[in-house]
Amino acid sequence: MSDHVTLEPLDEQLLTELLHAAVADAAPVEVMPVAGSGTSWNAQREAGFREFHRGRALATPPIESTYCIVADGAVVGAARLCPIAPGAAEAGVWIGRSHRGTGIGTAVFALLIERAADEGYTSLFVSTTAENTAVLRMLAARGIEYVVDGDKVTAWVGCV
Numbered sequence: 001m002s003d004h005v006t007l008e009p010l011d012e013q014l015l016t017e018l019l020h021a022a023v024a025d026a027a028p029v030e031v032m033p034v035a036g037s038g039t040s041w042n043a044q045r046e047a048g049f050r051e052f053h054r055g056r057a058l059a060t061p062p063i064e065s066t067y068c069i070v071a072d073g074a075v076v077g078a079a080r081l082c083p084i085a086p087g088a089a090e091a092g093v094w095i096g097r098s099h100r101g102t103g104i105g106t107a108v109f110a111l112l113i114e115r116a117a118d119e120g121y122t123s124l125f126v127s128t129t130a131e132n133t134a135v136l137r138m139l140a141a142r143g144i145e146y147v148v149d150g151d152k153v154t155a156w157v158g159c160v
């Protein structure tokens with residue numbers, strides 16, 4: 001169980017740390033939209049990771065909010081709030097593989113709901129797949145009902 005988890009707003013310095021965490025501990029497809037085949041990192045995909053965040057959370061004005069997940073002093077993943085409708089944002093989270101299953105995701109979920117409320121959102125949209133047991137357990141633990149449609153699972157989470 002991780003002792004201390006915080007969400008730190010992404011900036012250029014943290015972007016480098018986040019890229020290192022992604023390359024070391026996650027597949028490209030888990031952390032950004034990926035074109036083409038292949039599951040490994042290369043220079044083009046590392047540049048694409050920076051471009052992705054520079055074009056969204058670090059853009060002027062920002063398109064979404066991205067927070068680095070810091071666990072016990074190390075950047076281990078990212079959490080995003082992407083506006084999708086008035087008062088509503090879609091949540092996006094990834095955590096490095098070596099840190100999964102230790103309670104960080106559960107802590108991040110609670111912190112992200114708080115951040116969403118601070119940013120003025122009243123609801124969070126969660127979209128995942130039916131086999132993503134960790135997300136389904138996190139929703140169930142908070143008593144949040146979700147809708148299953150084939151392989152797709154969606155849920156709305158109140159932030160106030």
Ligand SMILES: CC(C)(COP(=O)(O)OP(=O)(O)OC[C@H]1O[C@@H](n2cnc3c(N)ncnc32)[C@H](O)[C@@H]1OP(=O)(O)O)[C@@H](O)C(=O)NCCC(=O)NCCS
Pocket residue numbers: 030091092093094095096099100101102103104105106107126127128132133134135137138141
């Ligand atoms: C989904 C994700 C953020 C969850 O974070 P995490 O730190 O692994 O989650 P936790 O350790 O807090 O576990 C949450 C619950 O899921 C369970 N769980 C975690 N990983 C699991 C797995 N692989 N299989 C089954 N259950 C799992 C935990 O036991 C816990 O349940 P409990 O509270 O009833 O014991 C993380 O696995 C991840 O980054 N996955 C890849 C990207 C992704 O799927 N993002 C979400 C898109 S909506």
